[in-house]
Amino acid sequence: MKKVIIIDDEPSICSSLAFALEDTYDVVTTTDPEKGLAMIAEEHFDLCLLDLRIGNVDGLDVLKQIKQTRPSVIVIMVTAYGTISSSVEAVKEGAFSYITKPVNMDELFTAIEQAFHYRELSDQVEYLSQELEKKYRYEGLIGKSEAMQHVFRMIEKVKKVDTNVLITGESGTGKELVARAIHFAGKRKKEHFEVVNCAAIPEQLLESELFGYEKGAYTGAVTAKEGKFQLADKGTIFLDEIGDMPFNLQAKLLRVLQDKQVTRLGSNKQEKIDVRVIAATNKSFEEVIQNGEFREDLYFRLNVLQIPLPPLRERKDDLPSLMDHFIRLFNKELGKDIKGFTKEAKKVLLNHDYPGNIRELSNIIESSMVLADGGMIEAADLPPGIKQGLTMPSExxxxxxxxxxxxxxxxxxxxxxxxxxxxxxxxxxxxxxxxxxxxxxxxxxxxxxx
CATH class of the missing domain: 1.10.10 (Arc Repressor Mutant, subunit A)
Structure with missing residues (x-):
């Protein structure tokens, strides 16, 4: 049974409305707006019948607080002060509709039925929107642009084979997501997926991280430890930012890829491994090879199949879907109920170039949702750095x-x-x-x- 709360300063109105509705809905009433707001914050209500004037309290202020606390609650304003300006303002502030006192019960039931019917239609639209988004998703990746559809087709082709793959693209474009999609959609999905960021680990530790070490191999090696290649046996290893791998380690990596064997530091014993290798870089290999920073033979070993990821500024068609995705994601993480963006906020986001790509978009939406007070993200909630997209006409x-x-x-x-x-x-x-x-x-x- 749907739950309705009535907030009106006249006890007789609360009683009569509750009597009319209680056979159809679970109804509670209060003449205290503060108590009503507290109840809405603590309990689930489907609909609120709200007086426009509750003693000295402006019902529009109560409406705004309801929409800030529980945007999903349907609000129908009830008032004896029926004016065009107040009714229009109530609807603009989030009320579904507006009826006047004395309340016509047929009119009230019709308004409530229309409100719930509208909610059902909205839920259906949301469901269909999510179903449509699934069509343009692949294991956490989102995109209906031709560039991303090409990426999805490439993943389909390589997921069932063991061919080495090189993923290229700017920082923040989602290279690790593509690597994970290849692994978890493929035949090795039940085995380990190990990640090594070649740019984040100091050179002296990277070798032991990749290949492991024996007890006593160096000062501090008090026990033996398996490397990432051994941990990834039968699974996949993802070598992120491979272009930053120290040159002296590249020869050893090449030997591991050729022989499918690994030797721990401090040991002469070779151990066979069965590992699918996926690498990624944000660098131009032509430049690093020409500069003598990367071995050409290792590049050819890694680059059997290449999947280029486009920057976000070149796939603006995907922005609306990505924005909706992050709204849903951070609603769950932050305990929010944000519905979307105002026209001005959306304009700024669509016009931004996103030098940090998907990672930047994610950070922008998360921070904006933390700052947002109501059910919509406004331009004022966006980080100052991207508001430069707002322009005013010159004098x-x-x-x-x-x-x-x-x-x-x-x-x-x-x-x-x-x-x-x-x-x-x-x-x-x-x-x-x-x-x-x-x-x-x-x-x-x-x-x-x-």
Whole structure:
């Protein structure tokens, strides 16, 4: 049974509405808005019937707090002060609909039924959206662009064979995700997947990390230890940033790849291994080979099949799907219920070039969700570094000429209405852009309507 909360300062209204609804819904009532907000924060409610004026408390303020705390709760405003301005504002602040007192019960039931029907349709759209996204996913990778579809096709071709693969692309493009997709979709998926970042481990430790060591092989080696190649036996080893591997280790790696045997430090015994090798780099091998920093014979051994990953700026078609993916991901991790982005925030994100690629996008959305107060990420929640995408018309652009001759009041009216339209009626964003409080904006709009 769906659960409904009624918040109204008139006990008789609470009683009559509860009596009418209790056969169909699980109903609770309160005349105290603070108590109502606390109940909504602590319990699950499907719908709230909210009075626009609760004693001295503005119901619109209560509505905003409900939407900040539980954006999924459907809110229907109930009031004796039915005006066009208040009803429009209530809907813009997140209310589903608006009915006036005295309440017509048929009208109320119709409004509630419409609200729940709308919610079901929204849930279906969300489900279909997720199903559509699955079509453009591969083991954690997301992309409907042709470049990413090519990557998916390459993964399909190499996942069942043991051919060495080299993944190329800028930092943050998801090279390890591709390596994991190849391993966990292939025949070795039940075996170990070992990762070695060749750029992050000091040269003197990288050899022992890769090939292992015997007890006493060097100072501090108090016990024998298997290397990553031995741990990955029958599975896959992912050599990330292979272009940064020290030159003197490259010969030993080449020997391991050729002989399929590994020798621990401090030992003369060779151990056979069966390992699938996937390597990745953000460097140009032509340059490092030409500069004498990388062995050409090792490059050819690793680069049997190459999968190039495009930077995010070259696959902007994938941004909306990636943004939705990270919203869902961080909603779970942060315990949030963010629905998406305002028009202005989305514009900034779509126009950004993302030099840090997918990793940068992930960080931007996570930090923005931490800062977001309501159910939507606003432009003000985005990191300062990417807000440069917001532009204002210059004074010499000729756009101000049409305002010459207007009074200050007329100019203010046009500017407020234009800013409201730009923000799709969202008053909080409009007030921020105008540099005034929401209450001041509300008073100005009210004065314009009189």
């Amino acid at each position: 010499d652009s000729g756009t101000l000429e049409k305002y010459v001759g207007l009074t200050l009041k007329e100019l203010e009216t046009k500017f407020i209405m234009a800013t409201l339209e730009h923000n799709e009626g969202h008053r909080k964003n409009t007030a921020k852009m105008l540099g005034i409080s929401e209450r001041s904006l509300r008073d100005k709009v009210k004065a314009l309507e009189e």
